[in-house]
Amino acid sequence: MNEIRHHVPDPMMRDYATGALDYPFGLVVASHVSLCDECRARLHSQEALGGAALEEAAAADLSSGLRAAVLSRLDAAPPAPAAPPRRSGIYPGPLVEALKGAPPRWKSLGLGVRQCILHAGAEGSVRLLHIPAGQAVPEHGHNGIELTLVLQGSFVDETDRFGVGDLEVADNDLTHVPVAGPGAPCICLAATDAPLRFKGLMPRLTQRLFRI
Amino acid sequence: MNLDPMPATVAPVTCRANAAGLVMARQAGGRRMPDRSGIKAEAGTEQATRAATDTGAQTAWMIAVRDRRDRAAFARLFDFYAPRLKAVAMRSGASAAEAEDIVQDVMLSVWQNAHQFDAARAPVAGWIYRIARNRQIDLARRKRRPEPEELTVEVDPSPDSDQILGLEQEAAALRNALARLKPEQRQMIERAYLGELTHVEIRDTTGLPLGTIKARIRLGMDRLRHELQGLRRK
Numbered sequence: 001m002n003e004i005r006h007h008v009p010d011p012m013m014r015d016y017a018t019g020a021l022d023y024p025f026g027l028v029v030a031s032h033v034s035l036c037d038e039c040r041a042r043l044h045s046q047e048a049l050g051g052a053a054l055e056e057a058a059a060a061d062l063s064s065g066l067r068a069a070v071l072s073r074l075d076a077a078p079p080a081p082a083a084p085p086r087r088s089g090i091y092p093g094p095l096v097e098a099l100k101g102a103p104p105r106w107k108s109l110g111l112g113v114r115q116c117i118l119h120a121g122a123e124g125s126v127r128l129l130h131i132p133a134g135q136a137v138p139e140h141g142h143n144g145i146e147l148t149l150v151l152q153g154s155f156v157d158e159t160d161r162f163g164v165g166d167l168e169v170a171d172n173d174l175t176h177v178p179v180a181g182p183g184a185p186c187i188c189l190a191a192t193d194a195p196l197r198f199k200g201l202m203p204r205l206t207q208r209l210f211r212i
Numbered sequence: 213m214n215l216d217p218m219p220a221t222v223a224p225v226t227c228r229a230n231a232a233g234l235v236m237a238r239q240a241g242g243r244r245m246p247d248r249s250g251i252k253a254e255a256g257t258e259q260a261t262r263a264a265t266d267t268g269a270q271t272a273w274m275i276a277v278r279d280r281r282d283r284a285a286f287a288r289l290f291d292f293y294a295p296r297l298k299a300v301a302m303r304s305g306a307s308a309a310e311a312e313d314i315v316q317d318v319m320l321s322v323w324q325n326a327h328q329f330d331a332a333r334a335p336v337a338g339w340i341y342r343i344a345r346n347r348q349i350d351l352a353r354r355k356r357r358p359e360p361e362e363l364t365v366e367v368d369p370s371p372d373s374d375q376i377l378g379l380e381q382e383a384a385a386l387r388n389a390l391a392r393l394k395p396e397q398r399q400m401i402e403r404a405y406l407g408e409l410t411h412v413e414i415r416d417t418t419g420l421p422l423g424t425i426k427a428r429i430r431l432g433m434d435r436l437r438h439e440l441q442g443l444r445r446k
Contacts, residue, residue: 011411017342019349019352026357026358033360041434044333044338047341051336051339052337052387054341054405055296057402060296060308061295062295062298067291067294074286084361085361086361097358
């Protein structure tokens with residue numbers, strides 16, 4: 001596997017560790033961490049700081065019966081929940097879970113581009129994108145932040161090349177035309193916290209139809 | 213000597229429990245436990261010693277819970293964490309009764325998921341922190357937080373004690389760095405890590421101590437990453 005060069009930014013990793021990230025970005029970060037040892041280590045470090053803060057926190061008095069109540073429930077404690085899913089093909093465990101263990105159900109967006117929406121809500125959306133090799137995604141800007149994690153193939157835009165495991169963070173300032181690299185189709189996990197803005201008229205119409 | 217602006221409350225059981233925890237762990241199948249005599253008291257204070265001994269004892273307790281379902285060791289962990297978990301839950305708006313429900317859920321998860329604890333990869337405090345945050349997310353959100361898949365390598369039953377010690381020292385140093393922050397910086401960290409589930413801007417306007425924490429996180433990251441690479445090569 002190629003070396004991962006584009007990682008989760010520090011503030012976003014902290015937000016994941018503290019629980020401040022909503023589901024769409026959380027799914028992308030958990031998927032990237034599943035593929036990236038460096039970010040797994042960074043996550044553990046963030047959690048170590050959270051743990052240190054917990055150790056340093058002031059203590060509250062407990063009701064007198066709580067300790068005995070918890071100790072008495074150890075035997076009755078339900079068994080540990082099933083282990084989270086392992087990766088399946090190009091899809092890391094958290095995505096396998098989001099797909100409920102089934103292959104993606106692709107919907108065509110035209111020009112060979114396909115998508116599979118995993119979640120769309122007020123806090124944003126997250127979906128899989130399938131882009132044929134060499135194909136461009138229409139030029140678009142963002143109202144908020146767009147995260148794109150490459151799962152297969154690669155893409156190139158004005159900023160850099162992104163291969164498997166790489167995470168691109170695009171914000172308000174970036175209007176870009178990502179082009180899928182040669183070889184295998186590019187499959188990405190993409191999440192936004194606001195709808196994308198496309199420049200042409202047609203994409204704007206299809207944007208409503210396809211919820212991208 | 214550094215002034216600790218907000219001295220942490222220490223459960224009175226801690227010192228006694230430390231010794232007991234280490235003895236328990238040493239008796240457990242003769243596994244070599246890290247030698248803590250070399251820990252430098254970085255802050256030169258009682259705080260530094262306390263952080264180091266707490267961290268070491270907690271690791272021993274958690275391993276005893278994982279490997280031998282040791283109830284006495286679990287009770288020690290409960291005595292240390294339950295009052296803190298309750299205080300943190302109440303700060304986020306939970307009533308005393310709700311906070312105790314949360315404490316109960318989190319501590320039972322610690323017992324149930326003990327098999328996942330790996331002392332070479334996460335300090336006890338960080339591991340319990342993750343469980344507590346997940347509980348808070350479950351209560352606040354419709355959807356659970358997606359979690360990274362677990363590493364495919366199994367938990368090493370007898371990891372290198374130097375690895376564990378290294379991680380413990382790192383965790384204790386983090387805690388000391390935190391204790392040395394100015395009150396407003398410390399409140400900022402507490403709001404970000406222990407507060408409600410929202411983004412908190414951490415401003416580094418006052419210089420050094422917060423920089424120390426960032427450096428500590430980076431150091432810990434390097435160490436953990438090398439370890440993970442080593443695991444993958446096995």
